[in-house]
Amino acid sequence: MTELLGMRGITKTFPGVTALADVTLSVRRGEIHAICGENGAGKSTLMKVLSGVHPHGSYTGEIRFDDDACEFGSVRDSERRGIVIIHQELALCGQLSIAENIFLGNERARRGFIDWNRTNHEAGELLRRVGLAENPVTPVRDLGVGKQQLVEIAKALSKQVRLLILDEPTAALNDDDSAHLLDLLRGLRDEGVTSVIISHKLGEVIAIADTVTILRDGRTIETLDAAGLTEERLITGMVGRDLEHRFPPRVPDIGDEVLRIEDWTVHSPTQPGRVVVEGANLTLRRGEVVGLAGLMGAGRTELAMSVFGRSYGTGISGRLVKDGVPIDVRSVRDAVRHGIAYATEDRKRYGLNLIEDVQRNVSAAGLGKLARRGWVDEHAEHDTAAGFRRDLRIKAPTVRSVTGKLSGGNQQKVVLAKWIFTDPDVLILDEPTRGIDVGAKFEIYSIINSLAAQGKAVLVISSELPELLGLCDRIYALAAGRVTGEVAREDATQELLMQYMTKERP
Incomplete structure (x- = not known):
């Protein structure tokens, strides 16, 4: 295959920081090219240079696309050449509908007026293509972060794409939606669309990529053929050393119960009568790391936010017991005062x-x-x-x-x-390692272990079952808003958790 994209000698600096230093990247036509590296390695910055977010003149080096020298001054310039980027940060207007977001700046108009029938029809087709079963007129603000990511992908597919750049496209997706997206990328490749994907999910990289380029500290380290690659080989290139263990060692020292959640029920604030969490019962002990597993839509985040000062939901009932004493937590201020903290899954927005x-x-x-x-x-x-x-x-x-x-x-x-x-006495961490590389994950895990060692109770919500298995002392499973199982560390397996996570109502 011939080269479609060539980036040579790319150097980009910010005040006090050299983000890219003489980076080289070559992408062939019709391939899926992955870019790997730790956080801060320069992956996203390189793609922002390519797409015109960082315009020509703000960096040094050369970009050639389809054998033409390119000097993109804006995102619109790069899109005219068929280069479309989906950023890790969501770029959607919450007040607008899904269809309006998909065609924002690329409206379907007739005689100077937007053709709403065509707009909603084409949006529906794109939503089906990305596997999102939502009405195109639904406001984006009513969607969770995972579904909003799918809207971003549909938005990109609505344009005449020759080179599709995806920055952590599956970070907010569950396993099924991630697999669907990877199949979609394979289909686009078969149609001749070239893709560049940035991902910290190394198994995903190995499954989807034809070629992998590794960046470290703002420099190109190596470009590898993905055939026969292993996660260990990628990790060595990314961090410059072997990671013998994915999780830091920890000897649990679990104390008394610190928080009990009893018969906790939460209703949707946007869909009257819909129960999002039903009769949930959980306990957390001092020095314990507890996991909360569930598929998208199971109610994990809704449960956590409702406990954290009722920051989600309506018609909330149930009881919170802290150190054996019932507590009334009706605001975030109350939660913090009672020693409960919540780190959101959407760090950039909330x-x-x-x-x-x-x-x-x-x-x-x-x-x-x-x-x-x-x-x-x-x-x-x-x-x-x-x-x-x-x-x-x-x-x-x-x-x-x-x-x-x-x-x-x-x-x-x-x-x-x-x-x-x-x-806090209780720290709820919602997807604490989403969009984070393996080296940074290890550091986050070490921080979690340190908090547990200080006697704090930590509740970890994660879509990655291996993460929960490697980190937690106990794991609760949620399905359709109900706690369907509780598994001790020594008994937990991915298969058992998946059984609980897909358990239907009795």
Whole structure:
């Protein structure tokens, strides 16, 4: 196959940081080319250079597409050549419908007016193609993050794509939806569409890619034929060393019960009468890491958010018991006051203020601890953030660095720092390693183990069953809003959890 895309000598700097240093990338026509590397390796930055997000003149080096030299000044310029990028950060308008989002900027019009019949019909076809069974007129704000990702993919497919770039496209998807997407990419490849995919799911990379390029510290390390590749070989290239164990060692020291959730029922705030969580019962003990498994739509996030100060749901009933005493938690403030913290699955939308610096994000949930006569002590705030930057190994030039410019793994560490600063007894982590590479995952796991060692109870929600099996002392399974099983670490297997996760109502 001949070369479709060539990027040579690409160098991109930000204040105090060299994001890309003399990077080279060659993508052949009709292949699926994966780009792997740890968070901060420069993967997303390289694709932003290619797509015009970082315009010509803001970097050095050469881009050739279809044997033509390209100087993209904007995303629209690259799209005119058939290059479409789906960013890791969702770029949808929540108030607009699915169909309106899909064709935003690419409207289906007739005689100067939008043809709504055609718009909704074509949107429906695209939704079926990506496996999303939603009405095209549904507002995007009513969809979960996983379904919103599928809308992004449908939006990209609505354009005349020659090179499709996907930055962590399956990070928010369950196994079935991920498999569907991979099959879709294979079908596009058969039609002659070239794809570049960035993914931290190494098994997925090996399953889908024809070629893999590894970046490390902003440099091209090597390009490999995917045939015969193993995860261990990829990890060695990504981190520069072997990872003998995916999970850090831990000897559990489990204490007394700290939180009990009794007969917890939650109704949907947008669909009256629909029960999202039904009669859930869970217990958490000090020093224990507990997992919560379930397929998309099972109610995991809804359960966690409703417990965290009723930040989701309506018609909530049930009881929370903390250290043997019933507690009334009707707001996020109440939850924090009672020692309950929740790190959201969507860190960019709900977990962080991306235009603020690391310091302000770390202190946001615990400003009361820094107040002196009604004013925040900025010196104490700086010292606190600097301590977390050091202890959690947050890669940022200073605590005054803008959070939105950090890599995904480092943003996740800032989210953890924010809630650890509140000194919770119970920490709920919703998809804590979503979109994070294997090296950063190990660091997050180490932080979780450290929290458990301090006597805190940690509830981990994850779509990756191997992660739950390697990290947790007990695992609850949810299906259709009901707790269908509880499995001890020594008895847990992927097969058993999947049985519980797909269990139908009696």
